[in-house]
Amino acid sequence: MNQEGLLEGLRKTVQQVLKAPYYQKKLAEAGIFYPADIKTIEDFRRIPLTQKEDLRQNYPFGLFAEPMDKIVRVHASSGTTGKPTVVGYTREDIKLWAKIVANGLKRIGVTTNDVIQVAYGYGLFTGGMGLHYGCERLGALVIPISGGNTHRQLMLMRDFGSTVLCCTPSYALYLADSMEEVGITKEDLKLRIGIFGAEPWTEKMRYEIENRLGIRAIDIYGLSEIMGPGVSMECLKCNGLHIDENFYPEVLDAEGNVLPEGEPGELVFTSLDKMGFPVLRYRTKDLTSLSYGTCECGHVGWTMQRVSARVDDMLIIRGVNVFPSQIEEAILSVSGVEPHYLIIVDRHDNLDTLEVLVELSADSFTDEIRELELLQANIEDKIEEVIGLSVKVRLVEPKSIPRSEGKAKRVEDRRKGKM
Amino acid sequence: MLQLSIFLENAKGRLAEVLNILAELNVNIRALSLADTKDYGVLRIIVEDPETIAQELKKRDCIVKLTKVWTLKVPDRPGGLAETLNKLVMEDVIVEYMYAFVEKEKEQAQVVLRVRDNDLMQKAVAKHGLQ
Numbered sequence: 001m002n003q004e005g006l007l008e009g010l011r012k013t014v015q016q017v018l019k020a021p022y023y024q025k026k027l028a029e030a031g032i033f034y035p036a037d038i039k040t041i042e043d044f045r046r047i048p049l050t051q052k053e054d055l056r057q058n059y060p061f062g063l064f065a066e067p068m069d070k071i072v073r074v075h076a077s078s079g080t081t082g083k084p085t086v087v088g089y090t091r092e093d094i095k096l097w098a099k100i101v102a103n104g105l106k107r108i109g110v111t112t113n114d115v116i117q118v119a120y121g122y123g124l125f126t127g128g129m130g131l132h133y134g135c136e137r138l139g140a141l142v143i144p145i146s147g148g149n150t151h152r153q154l155m156l157m158r159d160f161g162s163t164v165l166c167c168t169p170s171y172a173l174y175l176a177d178s179m180e181e182v183g184i185t186k187e188d189l190k191l192r193i194g195i196f197g198a199e200p201w202t203e204k205m206r207y208e209i210e211n212r213l214g215i216r217a218i219d220i221y222g223l224s225e226i227m228g229p230g231v232s233m234e235c236l237k238c239n240g241l242h243i244d245e246n247f248y249p250e251v252l253d254a255e256g257n258v259l260p261e262g263e264p265g266e267l268v269f270t271s272l273d274k275m276g277f278p279v280l281r282y283r284t285k286d287l288t289s290l291s292y293g294t295c296e297c298g299h300v301g302w303t304m305q306r307v308s309a310r311v312d313d314m315l316i317i318r319g320v321n322v323f324p325s326q327i328e329e330a331i332l333s334v335s336g337v338e339p340h341y342l343i344i345v346d347r348h349d350n351l352d353t354l355e356v357l358v359e360l361s362a363d364s365f366t367d368e369i370r371e372l373e374l375l376q377a378n379i380e381d382k383i384e385e386v387i388g389l390s391v392k393v394r395l396v397e398p399k400s401i402p403r404s405e406g407k408a409k410r411v412e413d414r415r416k417g418k419m
Numbered sequence: 420m421l422q423l424s425i426f427l428e429n430a431k432g433r434l435a436e437v438l439n440i441l442a443e444l445n446v447n448i449r450a451l452s453l454a455d456t457k458d459y460g461v462l463r464i465i466v467e468d469p470e471t472i473a474q475e476l477k478k479r480d481c482i483v484k485l486t487k488v489w490t491l492k493v494p495d496r497p498g499g500l501a502e503t504l505n506k507l508v509m510e511d512v513i514v515e516y517m518y519a520f521v522e523k524e525k526e527q528a529q530v531v532l533r534v535r536d537n538d539l540m541q542k543a544v545a546k547h548g549l550q
Contacts, residue, residue, distance in 0.1 A: 367424035367486040397428045
């Protein structure tokens with residue numbers, strides 16, 4: 001998109017958000033009263049960032065930019081801290097979203113012949129319905145099974161001949177575990193592609209999922225505040241997630257300065273053609289970097305690297321910034337353990353302690369304590385190498401770390417109240 | 420002989436749980452040793468038909484391994500075990516670990532040995548007529 005086209009889209013969103021009094025006030029403080037005040041990209045960058053807190057303050061519908069009779073659907077993100085954040089869609093928004101998801105599916109070779117098992121939760125969470133409408137728009141067969149009920153998932157996957165699976169990557173691994181339990185092998189399934197998102201994951205996890213399920217694993221990204229799943233998605237080249245042209249991305253440093261291409265920072269989005277709930281410079285809290293260009297798959301525009309971590313996920317241990325994803329990479333680089341782990345941060349005598357429970361895999365168990373101790377020390381070394389902090393690894397039995405049917409719980413911070 | 424080695428997390432009641440499973444499976448433990456570290460343990464047992472029991476334990480989410488071990492009869496008197504071990508040392512056999520049987524034969528005790536090199540052990544057993 002050329003600069004003028006972009007500015008036009010940005011002005012359109014400014015015009016749209018100005019329908020909400022909250023934004024009028026916020027933009028006025030930055031000296032922006034009319035869409036025409038955005039003459040250059042620098043003008044645009046004067047616009048204050050929007051964040052989850054803004055949505056909470058305007059709970060539930062305060063930031064909707066269209067009258068309620070034009071809003072046909074709401075979604076909400078879970079309110080782990082306080083009230084949920086609510087977003088609204090007009091009929092046109094829903095159509096646009098479906099088209100965006102359908103385009104992403106087409107890019108990875110999904111066709112009308114595919115049978116798509118949508119195992120994301122259906123409901124206020126955007127995952128289930130977002131994928132669902134995209135699949136229907138494409139014309140594929142959708143199995144709206146939603147999340148959970150793992151044995152049933154597997155039975156239908158086999159009996160209906162599902163070719164595409166949509167769920168969280170940790171649930172994909174959970175399904176692979178359960179396949180062994182119920183005696184279904186990947187050869188019994190017709191699965192060929194998995195579309196996984198809603199939580200950060202790593203290349204190692206991709207490798208694991210691809211091998212165990214015999215599929216290509218594709219990363220999809222999105223959040224309800226921007227639209228839902230499909231804001232960006234990988235193509236089969238898997239060199240990053242292509243951002244749909246309806247969203248303008250920026251990556252910012254901790255002070256809010258726009259970073260050049262390739263530099264990692266917090267991802268911020270502005271919607272360009274959304275009516276019900278337009279967003280201006282919305283902080284995703286996700287860490288990534290951006291590049292602009294043309295991909296072999298035909299996509300032209302912005303591509304983001306897979307989200308390595310969330311700003312919120314960052315743990316500060318003994319003053320050092322640690323991301324769970326770094327620990328995960330380290331664990332998965334050691335053979336003989338399962339990709340299931342739990343990071344426990346605690347505080348003893350005013351000193352932070354870091355312990356990681358790692359499930360031992362049945363194949364790598366050896367009778368000799370020495371070997372087990374070696375494995376444990378090996379994992380400790382790998383983690384210490386990456387994060388630069390001493391760590392205690394504890395090998396535990398398989399399946400002793402609670403499995404999630406949605407987002408995985410990887411961190412237990414027991415320091416609260418011990419500060 | 421094959422020994423069952425079972426990984427045990429250091430969690431309250433875990434050993435009892437595993438022993439209860441063995442009881443349900445009607446397994447008689449003939450010899451047993453528990454190696455422990457601060458964080459986990461390894462239960463090593465000698466039972467009838469270890470292959471089948473290993474399968475059953477796997478079905479119940481236990482981490483199990485079959486390990487080749489040797490059993491030797493040793494005279495049940497002071498110095499009996501030392502004598503046997505001296506013979507093994509002469510043949511360069513390195514013992515990784517060892518434990519005794521629960522039951523005893525008349526005048527004889529039995530021990531379970533895990534050795535580093537099974538070929539050397541084979542030779543030592545043959546040469547000294549160990550049983």
